[in-house]
Amino acid sequence: MAAFGSFVLLIALALAAYNLFAGAVALRLIATGQPARISPERLADTARRAGIAGFVAVTGAAFALVWLVFANDFSIAYIAEHSNRALPAAYKFAALWSGQEGSLLLWAWLLGAYGFVLRLLHKTDVKLYAYAGTILAGVQVFFLTLVNFVAPPFSLLRGAIPDDGNGLNPLLQYPEMVIHPPMLYLGYVGFTVPFAFALGALMMRYPGEKWIKITRSWTLVTWLFLTMGIFLGMHWAYAVLGWGGYWGWDPVENASFMPWLTGTAFLHSVMMQERKGMMKSWNVWLIFSTFALSILGTLLTRGGLVSSVHAFAQSSIGNWFVAFLVIVLAVCIFTYVLQRSHLQSEQRLESLVSRESSFLFNNLVLLAACFVILWGTLFPILSEYVQGTKVTVGAPFYNRVAVPIGLFLLFLTGVGPLLPWRSTSLRAVRRNFVIPSIALWGTLIVCLVAGVKPWHDGSFDAGNFYALVAFGLSAGVFTAILSEYLRGANVIRKQTRRNLFSAMYLLIRRNTRRYGGYLIHIGVVIVVVGLAGSAFNRNSESELTLNSTMSVGPYTLKCVGFTQDSNLNYNSEYALLDVYRGGKKQFQMTPEKRVYLASQQPQTMVAIHSVPGWDLYVVYEGTNPDTGNPIIKAFLNPLVSWIWAGVIFIVLGTFVALTPNLAPATVALRVAAAQPSTAEAAVRGGD
């Protein structure tokens, strides 16, 4: 099976290379109109089919690796390193991406899968899809070169074949880890598709902006995968790493966040290009950067360039990624310089106070946030280069620098929808802001009265201050978005005499992108409220004996037992804690610590009790070696569940935005009512 895997990987590379070269030659022939012995269209179609065949070949390789993992074939170095006999089946799948070779294969497979769908749908716009498919093949050649020659997943173990493997990293033995990495990869890899479309459209001087409509759903789906990947990662960190938080500004987390920021900026600013033919160069560079950042993300994760808590698979492969990044940027710059005359804006902004300029500022802030994160991630390297000493750029840096920028972005989320498209005067839109402002100030006052004060023990407390601002802004933004829904629904209600709910439904169906987008914004607001809750985290640590208690917030934890257990995969220690509130027993929690046998690595299993107001988060820290008693750390983390609830809105909103619009009936009605002239009939015929 290993020979089969290696062999089909080689075939996949050959097919991808053929796809790239035949595709490039065919497109060149079509572009220049040179006579050729073979019809360029036919050549392009073989290139396309080579892409489809390549996906089948990569699928064969991925299947072979999974097969070998399940067959416990420890003669393969990768499998001996990342799996063991007692590993549960679901985690055997996870072994596919727990190491470098496997995750590169996964990348190639996902890219193949995206390419497969894209090449099947090529009839939408044959030429544009041929360009995009050829560019995808170029990226695929890089990844397949890596898995064939640099990090081959099927290479054999040197020396004696062990009876059992080293096992999967215990940090990865958690349900989310079976979906988080593929989601994140689907996001990373997926940005190759809009990148390929944008680069292709630029290369072929695609007339008009329709390619944006064609790519919209690709970009949105990719964005959704990346978003879900990031949030699943946060949830995993929260539930597994056991330090009470979900985001540590680790380089690997940052690496996933950066393409998300530029991708989000792209999703917003393409609307301006689609509507008004503006900001074409900007958008092209946004998507180029997003792709480059997702490659950089892989480089950071895999290359060992920066130190990170979850650099699971590091090696010297970084140089290959640097070289690839340089080639990608060179191709982008070359194409841009060659074709920039194609990107002249048809229109310009008319006013500082308009939806357009709010998009511009939204882009500015998203990019500033991206810069801050890139800067912070790379500053240690820069510092070492300039002053010879490494510095750490950790959470305190980002909390001070990125949080204000994030709050400004939240502010814009509220302001943008209230501004109409095109120019307008400040005076004209002022009344749109009245209700959101009241909500903002009302919430601030309520919070201050309720004890959320930006000072603590007589000194200024930045965390509380930010939380206060975040709560206020969230209320304002929420009201602003709600008023948008109501305003729109009211128009429909008045004209169609429907009730408010059915008018609202019709409103959303008519412009799914806008109102789905607003739903995503509501999700973001809810997430922000949850994040702001972290300013009020409390914790306490205690060594517990039988029947002793500790308290955190309103809860009292009573230790009613601690014991040990073991199975084939791990040994565990856990404590049984009865949780009391107001003198009444509420529920029982069992924080646990496991030591995995194959890898001899420990792992905490956090016990979490979640209610809308807060999470009670209990960690089994370890055992006191002198007394044998468990040491328990309990956290009271306010509003954490809001984060996960917000994500649900984001996902729902994205699905709404992906739904096709219900066409307005107005055109048909009006055209039917009016006497159509011959020219009009011709126009309709051409539609």
Next chain:
Amino acid sequence: MTELQGVIAGAMLALALGIYTFWPENAFANQREKTRLDYLLERKEQLYENLRDLNFEHRAGKYPEEDFLTQRALLEDETAQLLAEIEHLQQA
């Protein structure tokens, strides 16, 4: 599966994929070049959408009357020029 069997299976897959790729297919999709007219018609759709949106936002009370009239005039001008070109191209 032995090594030899693996290579044979791989070779058979390779053969199948090769045949699929290079099968002399005559029904491949082709596409005529996009004309200026196609482009203008796409643009017309977009401008119509912008105008409908403008009307809607006006009725939702987001524009003062005077702003709305200016904006509508500007957009209608632009669209009218576009339609003029479309008519011209269609008659040609």
Next chain:
Amino acid sequence: MQKRMSGSTWMKAAQALLLAVAVCFWTGAASDSARFNNLSHRLMCTCGCAQLLGECNHVGCTESGRERNELSAAIASGATDDQILGSFAAKYGVTALAAPPTKGFSLVAWVAPFAVFAAALLGTILLVRHWSLGRAAASAQAMTPEMVALREKIRRETEAGADGGV
């Protein structure tokens, strides 16, 4: 912050933002446990786990327990925050600080994001100003009867019908 919402002009918003940022650099005296919490979140555990000292929790860490005791002792001895951070940096290297120091080249780390943000904000505002001025100069088209007819047709086709088209 008040200016930002009521006036809601972009310049004022930017000013308010910068003010908020400046304010967050201002810290004062606090109780010992609050100081421990604060300082342990400004230091890194030096065992190589890349976690904050106050949050390092992995089993068998050889450094964090001892360093936390050291920090408690330093707070009890009455040293100032800067002295404590300085002594940790001297003992374990600058990487023991969770964020770059605010002097020397490392100050660049703090200044650059705000400088870039401010420059980009200013640039965008100037650009939009420039564009909107250019737009005002554009003159209106002459109205021919054909154009008037076309405009009427467009209006018929885009004005909402009875269903209140979006």
